[in-house]
Amino acid sequence: MTLTLLHFVLFYVATKRLLTYLHILQQDDYAPLRFLNWLWVKKSIDRYMTITLSIGTFTIWLFGSGVFISNIISTLCLLIVLFISYRERVPTKSGKKLLVMTSRATRIYCVCLLLSLPSILQTQTLLEAILMIHCIPFILIIGCYLLQPIESMIYRYFIIKAQRTLQSHNPVVIGITGSYGKTSLKKILGHILSKYEPTLMTPGSVNTPMGICKVIKDDLKPSHKYFIVEMGAYYKQSIAKLCDLTRPVMGIVSSIGPCHLERFGSIDNIAIGKSELIQSVATHPHAKGFTFPKALNQYPIFHKMSQSKLMIEPLTAQHKEQTINGLSMSIEHQGEAIDLSAPIFGLHQIDNILLATTIALQLGVPMQLIKSALKSLPQIPSRLEVQEDHRHVTWINDAYNANPEGFKQGITLLNEFGVQKSGRKILVTPGIVELGQAHDPIHESLAKEAMRYVDVIIAVSHQRIKAFVRTCHQLKQGNQQIITTLTFKDAKKWLDENVQPKDTILISNDLPDLLESRPAI
The missing domain is CATH 3.90.190.20 (Mur ligase, C-terminal domain)
Incomplete structure (x- = not known):
């Protein structure tokens, strides 16, 4: 009876604890080594169950190993562990960003549960139960590595399917990347272009291959003239892979800065990584051009690309102003001074407005329509x-x-x-x-x-x-x-x-x- 209870409790603990760790793994892009680093940095090891089971083990040792006493103590400890596990937060229902049981998350979860079963069934004592509980995060890591070949096949399938959809619908693909400002820039440009022609942009902060594939599968229609794709990167070649997927004919790099410096290693590496978008556009047979702030010319790769015939010189602004009503600026277009205003905040957003306006003009959007669109620009969620x-x-x-x-x-x-x-x-x-x-x-x-x-x-x-x-x-x-x-x-x-x-x-x-x-x- 006690052994059956032990196995049941451990299985229940595994079902709850795997969700807890999977939540962390998902927020770090299913990267096992970064998850391992998180375990070390946060010292995220079990405490309450370990203490309970340790007390039980010590008590059994102290008062003898009689079967009746051992069973009573073990049962009491296991019921306490069951209660502790029951009280643990469920990350699919509670947390800042909930655990989303996507197909990938479900595969990892089920495989890891299966991997845990032999260890659970072989557990005979409270001391062994402690070891089993502490093994759960490592079972998750093993499960991730075992699934990598399958995940690679699934990834390739969705990439090919998305590429075929893009070829079939043939929208004008505009890639946007940068250390910061890319989501805001996407929202501004998307708002302007949507007033001109049917436009789709990747929602929220979706900027990964599988996220973009899902948008293409679910949302891209033949009627869309423009498809604006936000491109995120943690390492070199990240942007290049997204460009292989979407084949952008226009590109914008919003900024270069220290975001993700820990992963890239240096600012120069960040500049090289972000420039992959510009280099991809430059090699496209139907390229329409690219742009980036003049400040980026301090990086050799961007200075070189600024000499290209495909470089679209970004607009510059005079009389920049921010009030409690929003932003205003003056630009020169075709020899005429144009006043622009937008009900959003942050002087750095003026650079995004200028970049978006530059691309919109290149695509033939009338200045009067751009002016009007900017005046109706909604605030960008969670960005000032x-x-x-x-x-x-x-x-x-x-x-x-x-x-x-x-x-x-x-x-x-x-x-x-x-x-x-x-x-x-x-x-x-x-x-x-x-x-x-x-x-x-x-x-x-x-x-x-x-x-x-x-x-x-x-x-x-x-x-x-x-x-x-x-x-x-x-x-x-x-x-x-x-x-x-x-x-x-x-x-x-x-x-x-x-x-x-x-x-x-x-x-x-x-x-x-x-x-x-x-x-x-």
Whole structure:
């Protein structure tokens, strides 16, 4: 009876714990080695069940190994473990970004459950049960590697199918990449082109091969004239693979910066990786051109590509201005001064507007239509998105911000609204991720910028941005407050209890579950 209960409890624990770890694996693009690194960094090992089973093992040893006593103690411990497992968070129902049981996630989950069965059935004691529970994350890693050949075949199938659909529908494919700003640029260009011809763009932050394949399969229609594809990259050749899939005839690189510096290794590598889009367009027999900000000419590869006949010189703006109503600027087009305005925020968005306008003009969109489209441009979700609640508290949602320039623009906007409303300026931030060796210097710089204007700083997951918190304390003056919290949930609780009418709150970046906290196990 006790052995049957032991096997049942371990199987139940495996079903719950595999979901917990799969949630983390999915958020890190199913990369087993990065998952292993997460386990090490977060020290995400089982505690509560291990303690329970260890006490049970010690008690049995202490009071003798009689069958009756052993069974009573083992049963009690196993019921406690079952209760602990039952109480664990289910990541498909709870979390910032829920676990999505895609076909791939389901395959991994089922294979790992099958892999765990022999070990579960061979477990005979509470001590062995502890070992089994600690093996669960490694079973997940093994399952991923075993499935790689199958995943490669499935990947290739969907790539070929997507390519055939693109060849059949033959839209004008416009690729967009960059260290930051690519989603905003895509939204702006997509909004303009949709006023001119039927246009499809990849939704949200979808920018991976399988995500793009799904968009092509589900959403691309023969009527679409333009298909705007956001292209993300963590390593060299990532963009090249996306270009092989979509074969863009136009390309835009929004920016080069330290985002994902940890994975690329250097800024020069990032520049080379992003330039793969431009190089792909340059080799397309029906290429219509590419563009990028002049600031990128500092990188040799972009300086070389700027000499190409396919280079479309980006528009430049004069009289750039940001108010609480949005952005305005003046450009010169065909010898005439044109005033443009858009109800979005962040001076860095002006560069995105200029790049989008440059491409739209190249495609024959009339300037008057571009002007009109920009005036009706909706705010870009979670990218300096401004809203006022019923308490007259202004919220600046920049939760998707993940770069130093965007952080500084958010601080500038926070100051403008704070001054206008004569209320407190509150910054909530966990800092920026994947900066590699530049992590501390950049966060020191961001802290200096914040302390010039902000009244209250709430540093979320403060243990990972020690340089930011330390610099804030060093520069603190007068009534400025620096508050540290472990999670965004804690920060929200503070805001709920302390926010006042006329306050302006900037949410600058928001960490995914795998970076903010470790599972409560």
